Amino acid sequence: MVLTRLRSKQSLFAALLLLVLVSNYFAYRLPAIPMPDDSRAVVIGSLLDLAIVAPLLILAMTRKKGFTLKRFITFMVIGLVVARFIIPSEYFEPFKFIPYAAIGLEGLIVLAEIGLLFLLVKHLPSILRELKQESNSGLFAFPTHVKERVSSHPLISIVAAETLMFYYAFASWKRKPPTGEAFFSLHQKTSLLAFNIMLIHAIVIETIGIHWWLHEKSMILSIVLLVLNVYSVIYFIADIQTVRLNPLTMKENRMQVSLGLGKRMEIPFDAINKIDWFEEAAQCNLKSKGLVEFIARDLEEAKPNCVLHFKEPLKATLFMGMEKTYEMAAIRLDEPERFREVLEKKLGS
Template sequence: MVLTRQRSKQSILAVLLLLVLVSNYLAYRLPAIPLPADPRGVVIGSMLDLAIVAPVLIVAMTRKKGFTLKRFFTFMVIGLVAARFVIPGEYFEPFKFIPYVAIGFEGLLLLAELGLLFLLAKHLPTIMKEVRSTNAGPLFAFPAHVKNNVSTHPFVSIITAESLMFYYAFASWKRKPPAGETMFTLHQKTSMIAFYVMLIHAIVIETIGIHWWLHGKSMILSIVLLVLNIYSVIYVIADIQTVRLNPLAMRENRMHISLGLGKRMEIPYDAIEQIEWGDGADRYPLKAAGAIEFIAKDMEESKPNCILYFKEPLKATLFMGVEREFRSTAIRLDEPERFRHALEKKLG
């Protein structure tokens, strides 16, 4: 029901966006719609539609990605550039400088982001030293120290996420999975790793076949597809290593739980309000709003062993460093009874 409502809202927003674009395009081209002698007011109205109304609708449609001023400004710039093509040249002439100003502003934002990148490079030795001094592991420690030493800007979060991907894909092979009484794996009794290996084989076979076919038709398209497929293989390899090397870890006052590069969370023990085990966990709706699941992929649908409800929403880090808040989490482990005993001991 919730998914149906969300899709209907997105459909309404998409229709409104289409109406904004089509109405502004036809306003200058239909003889039935006469323009005033001085059309500058109409042109300004169209530019406001394309630079403010359309970006607001797009941001609302993609709200799951989170609202940032950077995303909104980017859509504004795109809208102003699109205005040059929607509004005929003779009407747009007095305002032709505006798209260039918008592009210049976007360029300044890009320079600011590059400055953050140089700042990250400057602090990297200090960050790596701090990461080595902690036992949390790079997956949790590296992003935390980057935020403390550099910035919480989304651009920095994306660079951090990409750095973790390349680290786990190429530089983590000498590491061994941590083991002990406080470590709990989520994937060993599933076919998750086998599924990922089959996925890599499928991507490689598809790359060879489609690249060969596209090369004679469009070299640029074949190269773009090749780069995307290579990136996909690197990401899947990194995801496998991340799952292997980062089991659920019960620290002194919190637990670290992750499932690959695209999902991780810190859960303080004093933030847990209620726990459901057994049949109660089986009946839990995994797609419920405000819920996140840590259940390894398997050939058959897997049920959670436990559900943790939080006293207040907790942040989880998702793909590309995006953060969202959740009120509960569903977890499936390889040793649920041992985990239950250890967690109840921590909670007192």
């Protein structure tokens, strides 16, 4: 029912967007619609439609991605460029500077983002020094330091996520997985690491076999495929290291749980409303809306050992540093009984 309503709303917004574009196009081309002697008011109306109304409709259609000023400005610039093609040149002549001004504004935004990258490079050595002095996991601490010292801009979050990937792929091999009463692995009794190693082998074989054949057909396509395959291999190597070196960790007032580079979450103990254990947890629908799962892939379908229900939605960090809120977390551990004992002690205290 909910999905049907969402799709119907998206269809409505799409129909309104199409109506805006078509009506503005034919307003200048249908003989039945006479153009007044002073056409500036009509052109201004079209510019408002394409620079404000159309972007708002696009944002409404894609509201799951969130409303940000940058997205609105980007769609506004696109709308003004489209206006240059919809409005005939004889009517658009007094306003021909507007698309260039809009592109200049977008250029300033791009320059500001480049400035943030330089700021990240400037602060990176001091952030790394602070991380060496801390006992916290770099998987959680590094993005937090970047947000505090640089910015929480999506571009910076993506760069921070990629930096973590290259660190775990190339610079983490001397580290050993932490051990102790506060650490709980999620992968040792599964085939997750073996599955990732198998994927790496498959990608390498595909690269060797297909690259040379495709190189004769299309050099550009073969290079693009080679770059994507190399990136995939680096990602899977980093993901293996991330899983090994970052078990679920019990802190003083929260737990840190992650499953590779693509999923991590900090759960304060006072944010937990209730917990479903074992048989009750196994009945949970893992496709439920608002549920994030930390269950390592296995040859057979795996069920969670526990499902944590939160008092209010909590943020989880996903692939490329993207964030999303969840109301529940399903977790499968190698030592569920010990985890239950430690967690109940934490909640009791």
